[in-house]
Amino acid sequence: MEPATIILTTITIAALTSSIIIWRNLTKRIHSNQQSYSNKREQHEKILTKTEAERTELKLLLNSFDDALVITNEAGIIQVSNKAANQLCQRHTIRGKSISSTLLDHEICECITKAIKKNKPKKQKLILTSSTFGQEETIENSAWIIDYAPLPLDNDTPLHRIIIRNVSSEHRTDQVKREFVANASHELRTPLAIINGYLENLIDDNIIENPNIARKALTTMRKHSDRLAQLIEEMLIISKLESGAAAQLKNEPFQINDTISTVIDRLSPLTQKQKATIITHFDPELITFTGDAFYWEQAIYNLIENALKQNANTPIQITVDTKISETKKDNGNKKLTIKITDNGKGIPTAHLPYIFNRFYRVQKHHSQNQVRGTGLGLSIVKHAIEAHGGKIKASSTPGIETTFKITCPIKK
Numbered sequence: 001m002e003p004a005t006i007i008l009t010t011i012t013i014a015a016l017t018s019s020i021i022i023w024r025n026l027t028k029r030i031h032s033n034q035q036s037y038s039n040k041r042e043q044h045e046k047i048l049t050k051t052e053a054e055r056t057e058l059k060l061l062l063n064s065f066d067d068a069l070v071i072t073n074e075a076g077i078i079q080v081s082n083k084a085a086n087q088l089c090q091r092h093t094i095r096g097k098s099i100s101s102t103l104l105d106h107e108i109c110e111c112i113t114k115a116i117k118k119n120k121p122k123k124q125k126l127i128l129t130s131s132t133f134g135q136e137e138t139i140e141n142s143a144w145i146i147d148y149a150p151l152p153l154d155n156d157t158p159l160h161r162i163i164i165r166n167v168s169s170e171h172r173t174d175q176v177k178r179e180f181v182a183n184a185s186h187e188l189r190t191p192l193a194i195i196n197g198y199l200e201n202l203i204d205d206n207i208i209e210n211p212n213i214a215r216k217a218l219t220t221m222r223k224h225s226d227r228l229a230q231l232i233e234e235m236l237i238i239s240k241l242e243s244g245a246a247a248q249l250k251n252e253p254f255q256i257n258d259t260i261s262t263v264i265d266r267l268s269p270l271t272q273k274q275k276a277t278i279i280t281h282f283d284p285e286l287i288t289f290t291g292d293a294f295y296w297e298q299a300i301y302n303l304i305e306n307a308l309k310q311n312a313n314t315p316i317q318i319t320v321d322t323k324i325s326e327t328k329k330d331n332g333n334k335k336l337t338i339k340i341t342d343n344g345k346g347i348p349t350a351h352l353p354y355i356f357n358r359f360y361r362v363q364k365h366h367s368q369n370q371v372r373g374t375g376l377g378l379s380i381v382k383h384a385i386e387a388h389g390g391k392i393k394a395s396s397t398p399g400i401e402t403t404f405k406i407t408c409p410i411k412k
């Protein structure tokens with residue numbers, strides 16, 4: 001081989017070798033680049049999946065709150081809202097919308113806007129007298145707690161966190177309790193004031209020396225002290241039934257027809273005095289009812305006694321029906337229906353919705369003749385029946401027919 005050829009061949013081989021080495025290195029680098037790219041992609045995908053899982057978790061957590069939660073920016077534009085907040089505003093989502101255009105009540109809006117401006121934590125209770133906020137129809141006295149706090153961010157303008165809590169049912173319970181205390185104090189004070197008045201007369205005016213007048217005063221005092229005792233007794237029963245004692249009611253089997261007969265016997269002196277008649281139509285099936293017989297006797301006594309009391313000068317007719325039937329659910333369960341009907345003066349339609357309220361008495365019935373009572377009887381009846389899972393309804397055509405209908409499931 002010629003020297004020139006040898007040199008050329010050597011150069012070519014060297015060039016080839018170096019290009020192979022370069023190609024190899026390049027391939028290696030490309031390969032390693034590809035490797036690191038796919039590693040990075042994998043890492044990136046992992047981060048994305050993790051972030052997505054965290055977001056879903058966060059969303060689930062936010063949506064699990066019953067309270068509406070909203071996070072807004074400085075301008076009051078909603079950045080985050082949970083399901084309860086969307087529902088409250090009756091929208092699918094309120095993200096990106098302003099507080100003022102989504103919250104459907106101007107009082108709530110104003111409260112939140114003011115809090116955002118002040119930028120200080122604040123909790124406020126708002127009573128909306130008549131509003132559709134958060135409801136399908138206008139309701140009286142709904143109550144809301146607006147809980148605001150700024151969320152300071154290190155490098156950014158702060159965000160604002162608002163929680164809107166519906167406290168209407170707690171508010172109503174408090175209202176009922178306040179009214180009960182006010183009414184109870186008033187009802188207790190009246191007989192007490194009368195007793196005190198008579199005592200003063202007896203002692204200071206020396207009436208005690210005159211046996212006839214003294215006897216009259218003492219009789220009146222006894223009437224009012226009886227009323228006081230009855231009021232206290234009935235208030236205790238109501239508070240027991242309301243304070244969850246329903247769960248402590250006895251759960252014993254008893255014959256409901258026997259309970260009704262006992263009540264009729266207990267009231268027979270009054271029935272005879274008023275020349276009233278009580279007719280019973282008992283279901284032929286023996287009705288073994290499970291519950292607290294004391295409360296059932298009390299409820300039936302109140303209902304029959306009311307009919308007699310309210311018609312003291314009329315020889316009325318009272319009928320008591322008991323019936324067992326299958327429940328609508330068709331699952332073999334049975335229900336008990338008790339109907340107590342009288343043909344007395346009845347209850348005017350306008351008063352019917354209120355007669356189960358505590359201390360409610362139909363004024364017309366009591367202004368003409370002082371009918372004994374506290375206005376607590378029907379409230380006790382309703383509580384006692386509801387504590388057994390039952391319901392009571394009243395209907396009345398004054399002078400013709402007044403019916404109290406109780407329905408209650410029979411426990412197997």
Ligand code: ADP
Binds near residue numbers: 347361362374376378
């Ligand atoms: P009270 O202690 O006054 O009897 P209730 O709560 O038992 O209180 O009853 C409330 C009011 O409902 C009574 O004061 C009376 O005006 C009316 N009422 C209840 N039952 C009858 C009835 N059968 N007929 C006419 N009025 C009734």
